[in-house]
Amino acid sequence: MAGRRRRGGSDGGGYGDGAGSGAGPNLSDGSREGMARNRRVILGLMYGYYEEALDALPLELMPALATRLLDAGVCFGFADPVTNIIANTLRFVADEPGDPARGERPEFDGARKGKKSEVLSKIVAGDVPSPPEARTVAERSLEGLITFLTSYYRYLPTWDALRYLRLSMADLLVAVRLIEVDRCLRRKDRFHIHSHAAKTALKCAALSARLPDVDSAFLIGLAAPLSHLTRTLPAQNSGRRRCRCRLSIQDVTRLSRLLQKPLDLKNLNNPMNHAAMRCRQYDMKVQPTLMPSIRGILLDRIHAVYLRAISRIPMEDFRSRYHHGLLKAGYCYGPFNPMFNIIINTVWYDTMFPAPESYELDMICTQIFIRIESQSLDGLTDMLVARVSGLSEHDAMVYLLKSNLDLTQAIQMAGQNGYDTRSWDVTAYKAAAHASSHPELEAYLWFAMELLPTVQSAVMELLTHTLSSSHILHLSELLSSSRSYPYNSLQPTDELTQDALEMVSSYKSNFFSQQNFVRKKVEATLQNYDQTKGLYELRFICTVNECVGKKSFRDLKYPYSHVNFWVSAKDGTNLTLFFAQVSNDDEDKLHDQSFCLPVSSLLTNARCCYCDFEGTRILHPIESYCGGAIDFKKMALGRHTIHNEQIISHGKLIACQGGILGEDYIYFDPARDSKFIQALNKAAWAAKLNWGDEIRRIKGSEKKRKLKESDEVKGKSIRQMEACT
Known part of the structure; x- marks a missing residue:
């Protein structure tokens, strides 16, 4: 195992060999080779953490702890990686008479013999990534770490998550802290373990890590006994490794019971403070944030x-x-x-x-x-x-x-x-x-x-x-003072063709039809929300995403739209931003899934995979909605129609679009929009064109061009012959 750690360190990611300083190869390398290298380095670090955890666990007295560790001892949570491994292992240990943890598990010989090397052999992965069903606990831990970061943060591709995990030495909250610093997040926007987004990200991490009996309440509870765990598991530096006190059977029983208790958020010490202390243990020179993320x-x-x-x-x-x-x-x-x-x-x-x-x-x-x-x-x-x-x-x-x-x-x-x-x-x-x-x-x-x-x-x-x-x-x-710019009145330099005029008229009609449809739907949800009080009145619809909820690529229609809109009190004061999920069905067959709620913040971190994909930046409440927590859990299991990389690439494509849009017809000015006129005339011509006739026309033109070239060549040859004679 020491050799494994040293080999990881030679790439810039082992104990003290550049993991914190960013030495070695480019950590921002998003190529397949770069991602594989970062995975190897992170796994090399994890093997050291598992060795420390096994040293602290009383395997010879409770041999079934090894099986528990291999099943559920992932290294992510709200403490340092070694403490997380031990806590996740002990969470599944019972303390009743006849507890299997006290006995032997015949299906696992290594645990019965108490040999740490045999346990480690089942943790270390090969150079080729294992298939999901055959991943070791270290590989599943890495998948959980990546899933947590990419589920919680927008604009974070997998290869960038690997960069932060390598810099943080596979410490989840240290990686979170680095992202906060790198993205210049304000205090109110920083990570909170009790937030809905954090709970969802933890559940997604647990699912991707294929934990048994996944329960986010237990996972979130890992923060509660943090002080107890750190007092029980003090670590002292010993050269390149940290030595932890060995747990007794009584310690295991006490900590297992403690981990079953619900979390008291009011009396919880912020684990990010401990993460900040761990950050200072390394000289972390974080590389510049990637421009797409910024x-x-x-x-x-x-x-x-x-x-x-x-x-x-x-x-x-x-x-x-x-x-x-x-x-x-x-x-x-x-x-x-x-x-x-x-x-x-x-x-x-x-x-x-x-x-x-x-x-x-x-x-x-x-x-x-x-x-x-x-x-x-x-x-x-x-x-x-x-x-x-x-x-x-x-x-x-x-x-x-x-x-x-x-x-x-x-x-x-x-x-x-x-x-x-x-x-x-x-x-x-x-x-x-x-x-x-x-x-x-x-x-x-x-x-x-x-x-x-x-x-x-x-x-x-x-x-x-x-x-x-x-x-x-x-x-x-x-702003329109007499000293203003001497504007010249313009006359149209181009005109829309009749076909283009008809297209503009059709587009405008469609837009106002859509507006009326969305307004009707939003007003219905607002009335249902406000039916007993009658306080609110719809003022203006800001953003709409009509592409929400399609279950497969074969579906021809999306069932829902997500909408942000301003409402006011009946007297027109006190504007409040609302979110609505409305049915796209004219007959409103899905009315039971339509609802609206106020948005608590203009910078909420509640995510929606469909709105992120469409780049609409619609602000969502923390309550359940299509595209929210359930969909991200499906993504974590690989059962969704879209995945994180698609969300980032497509959302970026939408957000960076420029030039002329078809929707510009809404504000079309014949005197100033000559480029739009030209584009629309061309589009109208293409829409009406009979492509069979056009192909024949092109072939005829090509035939005429070749005949003309042939005649020119013949004429040139005749003139050359006449000149010679």
């Missing part, structure tokens, strides 16, 4: 800012007018905080470039909403890179995380770290507008550099109040 976290925060900005604008004004300005150019970058920037940019754009056709909406277009959030992040990042000389895109995102999207604070942080920070100039605004594909770049530069500084104090004073319709009108007047 981007996902930033988009989560930007989405929360947009929801707050929508709630600050009077709903009557937003529904009738400013939904247009927000989705066209309501970016979160500028001289103020992100929420104020969204409101200012929204009101300015809608004032100067009003929609050609005004109509009242009850529901925002989700796909355009996703795009404006992504474009906002691109603009915010490029603005920071332009302001700070020598700053990389990755580091810019890290500063935005640390400053919680506050650009001024991010610039100050960079300056304190030795970067050259420039003053505000047109270069920064131009970089942001270009990166975000601003529809009126030159006009925005004039607004940001010439007009806004002259009214900045008045605008700031106005935004500090609760905004009313009169405040918004005053803001619009301030």
Whole structure:
């Protein structure tokens, strides 16, 4: 076994041989070879932990403990890995007369003989990963650790989870602590063992590790006797290994009983404090967070800012007018905080470039909403890179995380770290507008550099109040001063074909039909929730995911939609964000599964595999819903139609989309959207095209081209012959 640990350490992951420092190969290597290498290193560490645990257990007096360990002695829990192994083993040990743990198990000779080497031989895995049904307890422990991290955290692929587990030396809560530091999580967003998300992740870990008699209540209870276990199992450093006191039969019986008691969360010492102490035992130089993960976290925060900005604008004004300005150019970058920037940019754009056709909406277009959030992040990042000389895109995102999207604070942080920070100039605004594909770049530069500084104090004073319709009108007047950009009235340069016009009309009709359907469903669930009190009134639907709950790829329709929407008291005050799960069936046959609940936080960590997959960032309550805990448990068992890697890749694809969307027809402006006209004309032509005729036309054109080339070659040959004669 010592050889096993040394071989793991040579890769940069053994006891003191680089596991904590990140020495050796690139831990961020996501290749198949890199993942296999990290798995080997982590398993090598685990073999040492199991050797320590076996040294502490009285196998010669209670030989069946070995069988219990091989069945259930996984190394994940809320203590250090060795303590977790012992605790998970003892949790399955009975203390009644005739307890099999006190006797011998004839099916396991190694336990009867009390030979630790034979037990270890059944823990050590080969170089080739075993199939699920034949995995050793160490391999199952690793699967549980990976599943816990990927179930709890968004945007964490398996190979990145392996990186954190290797850096943390396979210590679950140390890995959690590293992720918290790496992702710059604020105190209120940090890991809590009593949270619904933590319990779900533990249950998923237990399922993937194929534990017998899986019960999350017992697993969560591992934190309760932590102080008792650490007092009973003191560890002393002895060279490269830590020696633990040997348990007696009385210790095993007492700890087994203690592990059966329910957890008292009120009197629980935070295990993360112990994890922080274990972190300090290693010189952990965590490699930079991967950009896709940072981007996902930033988009989560930007989405929360947009929801707050929508709630600050009077709903009557937003529904009738400013939904247009927000989705066209309501970016979160500028001289103020992100929420104020969204409101200012929204009101300015809608004032100067009003929609050609005004109509009242009850529901925002989700796909355009996703795009404006992504474009906002691109603009915010490029603005920071332009302001700070020598700053990389990755580091810019890290500063935005640390400053919680506050650009001024991010610039100050960079300056304190030795970067050259420039003053505000047109270069920064131009970089942001270009990166975000601003529809009126030159006009925005004039607004940001010439007009806004002259009214900045008045605008700031106005935004500090609760905004009313009169405040918004005053803001619009301030942002459309006579010193504004000399806008030119435009005439359409292209026209929609008749087929394209019919397509736009059909699209609009479909959108309003969908809006009416969703509104009806949401109002029904809200009425059912509020039927005895009558307190709430639907104000606006923010985000919709219609693709929830499909059980297999053969299904043609998703049964549910998930929705976020704002409601208010009957007098129009006290906006509250709600979540609803509604049936997609017209006849509402699944009405018993439709419900709505308020969302407790704009940054809740309750996950939904379907909404994560679609990149919609819908905020969910902690109560049960389709796509929640039950679905993640199926994923842990490999019985779901999607898995974690698919969720990350598809969600990233949706969140990073740019350019023209089909939904842009909602805000189509013939004078300004020439690219959209060209794209729609082409799409309408392709939709109506008879492909058989087109193929014959292409073949005919190709035949004519070849004949023409042949004639040209013949003509050239004749001219050459005539020249020779």
